[in-house]
Amino acid sequence: MKTIGVVDTTFARFNMGRAAVDEIQQNVSAKIKRITVPGVKDLPVASKKLIEEEGCDIVIALGMPGAKEQDKICAHEASTGIIQAQLMTNTHIIEVFVHEDEAKDEKELAFLMEMRSREHALNVVNMLFHPEKLVKQAGTGQRQGFEDVGAVRH
Ligand SMILES: Cc1nc2c(=O)[nH]c(=O)nc-2n(C[C@H](O)[C@H](O)[C@H](O)CO)c1C
Known part of the structure; x- marks a missing residue:
């Protein structure tokens, strides 16, 4: 049986891991x-350990960079680490970040954090079990959280 790693943070203001786990369980065994x-x-090493020590075939790494300048620097450093962990393990780690200042208020932030977590969890399921579904979506302007933007026309 395939194993999916889910890692999230206490810094985030919404339980992103719970949403991702629920979405995975609704779609696949x-x-x-x-x-x-x-x-x-802390996401890069946690993801790498899930792959190397826990045998995960793919990992979804979820977090919420805050709105301050130092948070944005932190997020960039984290992203770089996540990419490095992917290259070191030759395994996908799907990064799901919702920046706190993407949303206009707390209600929208909760909505965005839930929907982005769920939609990327579905991407993870499809990458692992149905990669052909992603090929069908190629170039269609998919967005996770807010509405899809669609393809451009000639
Ligand atoms: C400044 C800062 N900003 C964020 C953030 O925006 N989002 C987040 O999830 N974590 C932040 N952290 C904490 C670090 O990611 C990390 O947990 C600590 O430096 C301990 O390794 C820090 C230190």
Whole structure:
């Protein structure tokens, strides 16, 4: 049986891991290894350990960069680390970041964090079990959270 790793953070203001796990369980029968770390900079090594020590075939790494300048720097560092962990393990780690200042208020932030977590969880399921579904969506302007933007026309 395939194993999906789910790692999220306590810094985030919404339980992104729970939404991702629920979405995975609604769509596929797979083993899930879930862990939670303090913040986004802890996601790279946590993801790498899920792959190397827990046998995960793919990982979804979820976090919420805050609105301050130092948070944005932190998020960039975390992203770089996540890419490095993917290259070191030759395994996808799907990064799901919702920046706190993407939303206009708390209600929209909760909505965005839930929907982006769920839609990327579905991407993870499709990458692992139905890669042909992603090929069908190629170039269609998919967005996770807010509405899709669609393809451009000639
Ligand atoms: C400044 C800062 N900003 C964020 C953030 O916006 N989002 C987040 O998830 N975590 C942040 N952290 C915490 C770090 O990611 C990390 O948890 C600590 O530096 C401990 O390794 C820090 C230190």
